[in-house]
Amino acid sequence: MGTFEIEGGKRLKGELIPQGAKNEALQVLCAVLLTPEKVIIRKVPNIVDVNKLIDLLQDLGVKVEKLGPEDYSFQADDIDIEYLNSQTFKKKGASLRGSVMILGPLLARFGKGYIPKPGGDKIGRRRLDTHFLGFEKLGAEFVYNEKSKFYKVNAKNLQGTYMLLDEASVTGTANIIMAAVMANGETEIYNAACEPYIQQLCKMLNKMGAKIQGVGSNLLKITGVKNLGGCEHKILPDMIEIGSFIGLAAMTQSEITIKDVSYPDLGRIPSVFRSLGIKIELRGDDLFIPAQKSYEVQPFIDGSILTIADAPWPGFTPDLLSIILVVATQAKGSVLVHQKMFESRLFFVDKLIDMGAQIILCDPHRATVIGMDRKTPLRGIQMTSPDIRAGVSLLIAAMSAKGKSTIHNIEQIDRGYQNIDERLNALGASIKRIN
Structure with a gap:
């Protein structure tokens, strides 16, 4: 200690x-899982939580290259989904609350995502209901194993829909956005969080080819696309x-x-x-x-x-x-x-x-x-x-x-x-x- x-x-x-903003970094780093193409992210903060997430992405198969003191290149063209069942992942995922945001991208691109109950600050109850209720609205099946403290979501085809979030959760909104950008049809998210970090995520996704309207408001309209491409993004x-x-x-x-x-x-x-x-x-x-x-x-x-x-x-x-x-x-x-x-x-x-x-x-x-x-x-x-x-x-x-x-x-x-x-x-x- x-x-x-x-x-x-x-x-x-x-x-x-x-x-660079910690809370934005945890979101946009997870978004690299949405595409097999190269994504360059600048102004990445050198802090424990962000470094843990980068390490987790590498374990999943993401190719990570450090371009400078604060600049990175990511390419998720060879993801090992089976790693999610490993004991190593269970240990690493549980130590970082931001790891929950890999679920949306994995669900959108691979049809499934698993995560152990995440850790983080001991500052009171920080429930994850908003994330999983949103995934279920999009057509995913949610399973929680109380004994192993493991969350699983599966979906063959995500379908766009209207949803009113039970709370304006920043990480919940980010996760649902990343799941919805490649869902079939249109998704409307009302009572969405609209922090600058969410705005930055939406701008990055739009540069990757997503179709998100209403950025900066609490009503987001997302038209699903089949694929997303690479981009370059700078963190606030x-x-x-x-x-x-x-x-x-x-x-x-x-x-x-x-x-x-x-x-x-x-x-x-x-x-x-x-x-x-x-x-x-x-x-x-x-x-x-x-x-x-x-x-x-x-x-x-x-x-x-x-x-x-x-x-x-x-x-x-x-x-x-x-x-x-x-x-x-x-x-x-x-x-x-x-x-x-x-x-x-x-x-x-x-x-x-x-x-x-x-x-x-x-x-x-x-x-x-x-x-x-x-x-x-x-x-x-x-x-x-x-x-x-x-x-x-x-x-x-x-x-x-x-x-x-x-x-x-x-x-x-x-x-x-x-x-x-x-x-x-x-x-x-x-x-x-x-x-």
Whole structure:
């Protein structure tokens, strides 16, 4: 188990280039299974979850060539479907939640797909019903072996249909789209997730020859095609990493420029951080965060306490609520953080309370943060990272704290953030990695 030792109180200065988006990468990498032709994907992040998926694709028979530090070529012209029955696949697939998205492409192209119950963050219930209900609507047969924890879907011919998704699941929408692009006839998906990552997947598939209309809306219309071809695709910068860097700059009173952020795809992220009093300047397609001695929460116009809640796109992403919560601890004013989607994601606040933060955990979904306006700095402690987003939130807290902090289980952070210690140390941080 890896560990970070952090000497807090360092102010950073310089430029950060965001990595490619993790959540988009997991989708578009699975999409290479839809064609025997070569697909080139650029800006692939070098993080644990993505590398695990690339390794899994290679085991399936996908030819993978690294063209550069962030560029890859994939060709799925000799897929070994029987690998899905192997013990190796069961072990590897279970360790990565994103592996569930190989099902849609395999079902579309080969008529079947198997996967063990996938792992990932322990942040609450993350059901897969939306995926399999969508596959069944398209005519697939779904079987779940409760003893072996193994999911199977089979279909001789997928048939286009209308479906109303029970929830706007991002991975569920992605999986159903990839299954529907080669189904017979037309498919309409209502209440589809419409995050930029889904938009990117649809644009990539259309370049491959798919016929998808309504991209960017919650109603997608897909006309099935017989075959898909190769293409070249570039992944968006990771909006979660960008938001993490904004929070980091505010907490550590640092002057940071975040380069090439694809600002139109950030949605409400900048405005939510501004509601905490954080100054953000747009310079071209870069975000400049000036060093701020203090930042004050902007209450609602009737004077009531500011509430920040997650919601499906274009609402605020749940992946940044942990960052918001940490940043609020040193703001002037109070904030109610409402995590609606995952009931275990706020449980890391006990570590922040140990560091001296004033937080009331109201229930599994809500926490009230009483900002200390930097009058009482956080203090360094020893802690363990429970998941990706909480892990980087604790890292930010430790970097702003007085004294030394130790964070164990940093493999969770490495799952979503590329060489985070090296990149921040280059700007003046003091983070030591101990393996």
